[in-house]
Amino acid sequence: MQHAQVIIVGGGVVGLATAYQLSQRYPDRSVLVLEKESAVGQHQTGHNSGVLHSGIYYKPGSLRAQNGRSGREAMERFCEREDIPYDICGKVIVAVTDDEVPRLERIFQRGQQNGVRCEMIGPERLQELEPHAAGVQAIHVPEAGIANFRHVTERLSELVSSGNGEVVCGARVTRVTHKSDAVVVHSTQGEYTADFLVNCGGLHCDRVARMTGQTPNSKIVPFRGEFYELKPEVHHLCRNLIYPVPDPAFPFLGVHFTRMIDGGIECGPNAVLAFAREGYRKTDISFVDLAESLCYGGFLKLAAKYWRVGAGEMWRSFSKAAFVRALQRLMPEIQSEHLRPARSGVRAQAIAPDGSIVDDFCILESDRVVNVENAPSPAATSSLNVGKLIVDRLETHFG
Numbered sequence: 001m002q003h004a005q006v007i008i009v010g011g012g013v014v015g016l017a018t019a020y021q022l023s024q025r026y027p028d029r030s031v032l033v034l035e036k037e038s039a040v041g042q043h044q045t046g047h048n049s050g051v052l053h054s055g056i057y058y059k060p061g062s063l064r065a066q067n068g069r070s071g072r073e074a075m076e077r078f079c080e081r082e083d084i085p086y087d088i089c090g091k092v093i094v095a096v097t098d099d100e101v102p103r104l105e106r107i108f109q110r111g112q113q114n115g116v117r118c119e120m121i122g123p124e125r126l127q128e129l130e131p132h133a134a135g136v137q138a139i140h141v142p143e144a145g146i147a148n149f150r151h152v153t154e155r156l157s158e159l160v161s162s163g164n165g166e167v168v169c170g171a172r173v174t175r176v177t178h179k180s181d182a183v184v185v186h187s188t189q190g191e192y193t194a195d196f197l198v199n200c201g202g203l204h205c206d207r208v209a210r211m212t213g214q215t216p217n218s219k220i221v222p223f224r225g226e227f228y229e230l231k232p233e234v235h236h237l238c239r240n241l242i243y244p245v246p247d248p249a250f251p252f253l254g255v256h257f258t259r260m261i262d263g264g265i266e267c268g269p270n271a272v273l274a275f276a277r278e279g280y281r282k283t284d285i286s287f288v289d290l291a292e293s294l295c296y297g298g299f300l301k302l303a304a305k306y307w308r309v310g311a312g313e314m315w316r317s318f319s320k321a322a323f324v325r326a327l328q329r330l331m332p333e334i335q336s337e338h339l340r341p342a343r344s345g346v347r348a349q350a351i352a353p354d355g356s357i358v359d360d361f362c363i364l365e366s367d368r369v370v371n372v373e374n375a376p377s378p379a380a381t382s383s384l385n386v387g388k389l390i391v392d393r394l395e396t397h398f399g
Contacts, residue, residue: 001190001193002032002190003194004032004192006194006394007033007192008032009173009197010034010202011034012043014380014383014386016040016156016167017386018386018390018391020156023164028164031160031165032166032168032192033167033168034185034187035170035171036169036173036188037170039169040154041150041154043203044345045149045153046150046153047280047344048150048345050146050148050258051144051145052146052147053144054068054116054141055071055111056111056118056139056141057107057110058110059359062360063360063389064361064376064378067378067382067389068114068381070382071378071383071385072381072382075381076145078384084152085148085151086145086261088144089146089241090129090141090143090144090241091140091144091240091242092121092129092133092138092140092242092243093139094133094134094135094245094330095135095136096329096330100136103246104137104138105120107139107246111141118140118141119139121138121140125138126138129239130238131239132238133331134331146258148261170188172187173201174186174187176211176212183212183369196369196370197212198394199372200390202348203278203346205372206218212366212369216364218352220348220351221293221298221349221350222274222279222289222349223347224274226344227267228340228341228342229342230257230264230265231338231340235263237331237333237338239259241257241258241259242257242331250306255267255268255270255323255326255327267323267339268323271347272310274289277346277348280345280346296351297353298352298354298355298356299351299355301355302351302356304355324339327339350362358373360374361375361376361386362374365393365397367397368397
């Protein structure tokens with residue numbers, strides 16, 4: 001039975017950033033990353049929008065706010081050092097109507113409180129930055145950017161493996177048991193023991209937490225986000241990143257335009273309940289996952305509160321015309337023929353029993369286990385900082 005001083009469950013960007021930070025701080029400690037897929041970064045990491053977030057949206061004082069800007073700067077330095085392409089291209093958040101301006105101003109105030117470099121701009125300056133966007137006012141955030149987090153994750157895996165670490169793919173965790181002096185992790189690749197276990201299980205993090213004996217404060221409900229992409233002949237319509245003013249009560253940012261690091265332009269996403277935790281297509285159904293979502297009181301309370309919003313999101317999932325109309329609010333020139341279907345992603349949304357959205361990083365710990373219960377955006381952008389936070393928690397238990 002192989003032993004490692006620390007086992008990390010989950011080979012996404014947060015899990016591998018944690019392994020990397022642990023190996024940097026404690027190069028003599030052995031670390032083992034268990035990933036259930038055949039390669040790292042296959043789920044939330046690999047389906048990420050690729051945006052290097054600025055930290056403008058987050059509640060001041062929250063872990064997301066504390067690690068937003070500094071996490072992006074750490075990721076920039078990592079990409080620079082490891083020769084991973086990235087671009088600090090900037091973004092605009094656009095108020096399309098006058099009644100959206102007060103919400104825009106509140107976002108601007110949050111940005112200032114969080115130390116984000118940003119400025120309020122009028123229609124003339126907006127036209128200079130994004131000639132095809134339409135709005136009465138906007139925020140320009142020059143320090144937002146783009147990267148490819150799957151490339152980041154692959155490089156982190158290489159760096160961990162080149163030191164005192166190992167990454168094992170195809171190792172789905174099936175059970176966790178405890179001995180007096182160790183944690184035993186049972187997987188499809190065999191059994192492993194560790195002094196400490198870190199759960200970075202992403203879409204399955206609450207299930208892994210229950211395996212470890214901890215009771216999560218929330219449940220993961222999967223939401224699928226679907227994208228279109230602009231055809232190459234209309235790439236000129238979007239220079240960088242164009243966002244709407246989000247609904248402050250809803251955790252999603254609304255359909256927007258994102259220039260990708262490979263040069264493509266993505267449009268979206270919407271946000272609809274996925275019928276499986278890995279339900280990337282409308283036809284992907286897990287009756288176990290779906291029943292778990294629909295029978296969870298927290299989700300039912302959330303759905304009752306936001307059923308109108310949810311119905312609109314679902315309609316956009318089935319109606320390209322409705323999706324196009326949402327995009328036309330930001331860019332009136334967009335037409336249906338400019339778009340073709342693109343990828344989708346699934347977001348692990350933690351929902352509390354009272355129906356509230358868990359909107360900050362949440363890390364639970366016991367003597368030998370650290371569970372990352374919630375790692376919403378900007379977890380990829382801030383993954384190196386989140387990894388440090390997790391190692392800080394581990395450190396308090398090291399002898």
